[in-house]
Amino acid sequence: MDSYAKLLDGYAKFHKQYLDKENDTWRNWAKTGQNPKVMFIACSDSRVNPVIITHAGLGEIFIVNNVANLVPPYKQDAETYHGTSAAIEFAVTQLKVEHIIIMGHSGCGGIRALMAGHDDDIKKDAEFSFIRPWMQIVDEAAEFSPEEKASSSIDTRATICEQRASLISLNNLATFPWVKDAILEDRLKIHAWHYDIGSGILLEYNAETEQFEELI
Ligand SMILES: [Zn+2]
Incomplete structure (x- = not known):
């Protein structure tokens, strides 16, 4: 068909x-x-749909999809379009969501494109007009020392980069003033997840141990 x-x-x-x-x-x-209590910031990747992965119903999850599930830093810049920031503003100030989950995933093409700019082991498939500047938000996630590169595989570095990128986004999310207020008033919790497509293993960042840990 x-x-x-x-x-x-x-x-x-x-x-x-x-x-x-x-x-x-x-x-x-x-x-x-609508009255969803949860917001997801998820990658545009067709394999990582939060509604399907969490078995949620329609109307339960407010979603922003963008390349590599990034959150830009809080910035009021009239010359730039802020689709993700606008969605976060609506979710927090109007819908009053109780949780925001940034969901990274394995095999992320956006992260791969970012790494291609830093890592000679990755072939550059294309020169992107929009993806490269967009991925600059998490540029430092792809920085590895020569020793780290020598002692790890590209796949391992990609997983680390995916997780670091979600943490940068998590920190950026906390810079939005109404997000900051909602967290301080205990009305909002923010989370960073990493979902492995092949195994289905779902991890969440634990701020106390500073590790991504298996959720269930
Ligand atoms: Zn992705």
């Missing part, structure tokens, strides 16, 4: 399963608006 026809077929099934059977729920949502 053609990829577009597959979408329409899927929509017909969705309509039958949800809209026909749960009319009241949908009518209420249309009237009252």
